[in-house]
Amino acid sequence: MSQAPVTESELHAYVDGLVPETRRGEIEAYLAAHPHEAGRVAAYRAQNVALRALYDPVLDEPVPSRLTAAPRATSLHLQRYAAGLVIAFASGAAGWFLHGVGDQGASLAQAVRAGGAPQQSASLAHQAAIAHVVYSPDVRHPVEVGADQETHLVTWLSKRLGTPIRPPKLGKLGYELIGGRLLPGQSGPVAQFMYQDPGQQRLTLYVSTEQSHNKDTSFRFSEQGQVNVFYWIDGKFGYALSGTIDKAILAGVAAAVYEQLDKPP
Amino acid sequence: MHDNSADLIACIPRLRRYARALVGTRGGADDLVQDTMERGWSKLSSWRRGSDMRAWLFGIMHNLYVDQLRKPALATDTFDDDTPVPPVRATQADGLKIRDMEAALELLPPEQREILLLVALEEMTYDEVAASLRIPLGTVMSRLSRAREKLRASMEGRIIVSPLKVVK
Numbered sequence: 001m002s003q004a005p006v007t008e009s010e011l012h013a014y015v016d017g018l019v020p021e022t023r024r025g026e027i028e029a030y031l032a033a034h035p036h037e038a039g040r041v042a043a044y045r046a047q048n049v050a051l052r053a054l055y056d057p058v059l060d061e062p063v064p065s066r067l068t069a070a071p072r073a074t075s076l077h078l079q080r081y082a083a084g085l086v087i088a089f090a091s092g093a094a095g096w097f098l099h100g101v102g103d104q105g106a107s108l109a110q111a112v113r114a115g116g117a118p119q120q121s122a123s124l125a126h127q128a129a130i131a132h133v134v135y136s137p138d139v140r141h142p143v144e145v146g147a148d149q150e151t152h153l154v155t156w157l158s159k160r161l162g163t164p165i166r167p168p169k170l171g172k173l174g175y176e177l178i179g180g181r182l183l184p185g186q187s188g189p190v191a192q193f194m195y196q197d198p199g200q201q202r203l204t205l206y207v208s209t210e211q212s213h214n215k216d217t218s219f220r221f222s223e224q225g226q227v228n229v230f231y232w233i234d235g236k237f238g239y240a241l242s243g244t245i246d247k248a249i250l251a252g253v254a255a256a257v258y259e260q261l262d263k264p265p
Numbered sequence: 266m267h268d269n270s271a272d273l274i275a276c277i278p279r280l281r282r283y284a285r286a287l288v289g290t291r292g293g294a295d296d297l298v299q300d301t302m303e304r305g306w307s308k309l310s311s312w313r314r315g316s317d318m319r320a321w322l323f324g325i326m327h328n329l330y331v332d333q334l335r336k337p338a339l340a341t342d343t344f345d346d347d348t349p350v351p352p353v354r355a356t357q358a359d360g361l362k363i364r365d366m367e368a369a370l371e372l373l374p375p376e377q378r379e380i381l382l383l384v385a386l387e388e389m390t391y392d393e394v395a396a397s398l399r400i401p402l403g404t405v406m407s408r409l410s411r412a413r414e415k416l417r418a419s420m421e422g423r424i425i426v427s428p429l430k431v432v433k
Binding site: 008009012013015016018040043044047048050051052054055056058059060061063064066067068172173174197199246248249252 | 269270274277278279282283285286295298299302306307309310366367370381382384385386388390391406409410413414416417420
């Protein structure tokens with residue numbers, strides 16, 4: 001059987017253990033007859049070993065929390081921190097809060113466990129989840145006013161809630177506004193905006209203006225049956241973003257919502 | 266969906282290892298990983314289930330790295346509560362050799378370094394490297410060959426450190 005000449009590519013494949021078993025013997029015979037090439041192969045193998053020795057320890061290093069955080073959740077938290085919005089900070093619980101920053105980044109779930117939502121803000125999440133479950137599966141009438149009449153929607157809901165509100169734009173994240181509706185809250189009207197992605201997956205943003213009795217809260221997460229909810233309270237506003245999508249992805253959307261609502265239009 | 270994000274997070278240590286070798290500094294490497302993760306999260310819905318997530322993520326990192334090379338920024342090291350104490354390892358007898366390897370790696374052109382690292386650290390097949398970086402297999406092979414030869418030359422102390430091309 002005549003042997004095919006050993007190519008440069010095959011030598012590399014040999015170094016990396018990528019040659020077929022059937023060919024290995026032939027390459028080894030070639031190397032035995034060509035000491036210069038054998039030296040090269042040995043050096044390349046040594047490089048692989050040295051590189052692994054040098055960089056494999058990185059695999060065992062603790063992963064910084066900023067890398068595991070869902071998009072912008074960390075910067076969102078820091079933003080709040082910088083703005084001094086969190087009452088806990090001002091009231092001498094700085095140590096606890098700063099500790100919380102690390103927790104949040106490491107895992108949103110951990111932050112939720114560490115947080116322990118107050119009763120009333122938790123009911124915000126609950127109501128938002130119910131509204132989500134009731135309206136989001138509706139095929140024909142998911143919203144009262146469609147996104148095609150966005151100006152009307154904004155004027156109407158702002159008027160009814162007695163304060164200017166507007167739906168954040170989430171198109172960059174793949175969620176387009178399909179419209180909104182007015183709902184009864186605990187003591188007055190609340191608004192619900194609905195978004196949909198190309199796969200018909202829907203998210204709802206529940207906006208309440210009856211939270212002045214509650215303390216501001218940073219991002220919290222609540223699991224209401226099948227529905228994941230991220231919610232936060234900012235002054236009299238309570239926001240809750242609900243969806244049945246993965247928590248980490250929902251957190252990313254929630255962070256984008258927060259960022260937009262925090263800025264004047 | 267849940268599995269996707271778990272898979273994404275599971276890739277972080279490998280992305281970090283590769284980025285550390287590619288970029289050289291901890292801060293710069295983790296910045297690159299962070300950018301990669303952010304893009305990964307935002308594009309996760311477009312990732313095709315069943316396709317190779319690792320190749321997809323390394324491809325994202327490659328694009329970001331190339332962009333970064335085009336507009337060099339000031340490298341910064343972020344120190345926070347998470348910053349671990351640097352691993353103790355240069356005290357070993359092989360310390361000097363390790364340093365040499367680090368320095369030699371830095372001398373490689375980025376496009377050669379990428380390929381060598383994907384092969385050596387990630388143990389990707391050449392086809393996987395080609396798919397990840399979206400370059401022809403032949404280019405992978407020629408760059409790998411040049412990277413190894415240049416690395417060998419510098420480890421043996423016979424490197425000609427000149428980024429200039431010879432013009433005849």
